[in-house]
Amino acid sequence: MTQVATNREAISLGTWIGFFSMAGGTFMAVLDTQIVASSLAEIGASLGSTIDEASWIQTAYIIAEVIMIPLAGWLSRSLSLKYLYALxxxxxxxxxxxxxxxxxxxxxxxxxxxxxxFAGAMIPLLYQAIYALFPRERQANVTLFVVLIIAIAPTIGPTLGGWITQTYSWRWLFLLNVFPGLIVSTSVFYLVKCPPPNFSLLKKFDYQGIILIAIFLGCLEYVLGEGTENDWFESRLIVTLSFIVVTSAGLLLWRELTCRHPVIDLRAFRDRNFATGCLFNFIMGLGLFGSGYLMTVFLSSVRDYNSLEIGKVMMVPGLAMMISLPVVRLFRTRLGVRTTLAIGLILFGVSLSINAFMTAETGFDQLLLPQAMRGFAMMMCMSPITELALGRLPTEAVANASSLYSLMRYLGGGIGIAVINTLVEMRSSLHHQRLVEVLNPARYATSDIITSFSSSVAGQTTDLVQALEGGLQLLSILVERESLLMTCNDIWLMIACLFAISFMLMPTVQKVAPRS
Incomplete structure (x- = not known):
């Protein structure tokens, strides 16, 4: 069987089962990125550690995953798609x-x-399987399904993880993978048909490139994840690691461009659509992970929602994505890939702009429209981006390119969350300072507010001093909440502007021509 199924070749039932098994395994791998996020406190308490130490359960997984993603393309060429995925x-x-x-x-x-x-190896292989197992006329529809799998898993991960931990035990977060994992690995091994391994590539092992990738991505993920907690460049460790990131990035670029057999082939970026598609995917990673993170900050810190209430709101985009699948397919067929992507970028930006006008009373009813619109926009964007980025490349280049393409989304999410964390700290401090200036106790309006708050506390104590202190404390809580709310609105607008800028890049996108 050739690398890509031909139009005349019927797709066997075994191929379909094998591919859907790969999709299920990839869903499991992406889900595990976020499933422990809401249970870190319980895991840490059970293992006798602090919440800061427990946070490394999440960080360690993400760093390892990001390091492996760009290596998956080279490994799949050496071990073959099905053997690497099954392993x-x-x-x-x-x-x-x-x-x-x-x-x-x-x-x-x-x-x-x-x-x-091993999760990082599974994620890009699913993209590669689209172009290895299916003829061109089926690739667009299969891509829609893959995008749904990749995007919906992070939205349900924290909610599902919290429910499992509360209902059973945190250990079931991992035992949940056992039975599906055995089914998936067996199905892929026996049912997926692809070229045999090329073990000769292992003799051309680019160990220098692999070491540089591990150093670069490992240090980068640490800096992004821990930078805010360590006051960024006020920390000597962050400064040192940042220097290592820049140095290793330069060395990696030089190594992969001069090596005869690079572990990651950067020549794919010569294709304009692939380079633009990776940029779009980076922005989508920021939009997907960044907007989800910012919404969680708003719901937990401003609205004081519990995990189940947060999960209810965060499930809306996922449900919208599933419902919109046939609609997006129709758009893609009638309007084309580029027009569908352009509409998706506009809808994503509009949904973010709506969130920029939230108040402290904004709840599920008010968030339903922008959340649903964002889920619909994700499907409108991510499937066309995948087709634009990978659809023009030669078949033999897809294995490497799919790894680079997947990496861009994770880097976008990591950098986006780090920037959002920094902006939350900076902007909330600025808004807090401005609100304190406005709420000067010497002003008559401020005095009325303090008197009103003190009166509400006075019913619980007969001490007037305590009542006044209680009123001031309530005012302080209100100022903290409002400063964070204003910060969230600022950041929603900033992300919306980023999507407006990305829409302006649409003229650089070329039509997807048949693959050579």
């Missing part, structure tokens, strides 16, 4: 069992590193 899935399942049996915070961190490595 990655069975090892992912094995280390899921190890995580469930962890006895200390150190042990679960080590197991999560290996779990993240």
């Amino acid at each position: 990655a899935c069975i090892l992912f399942t094995l280390f899921s069992i190890c995580c469930a049996l962890a006895w200390s915070i150190e042990s679960i961190m080590v197991f999560r590193i290996f779990q993240g490595l």
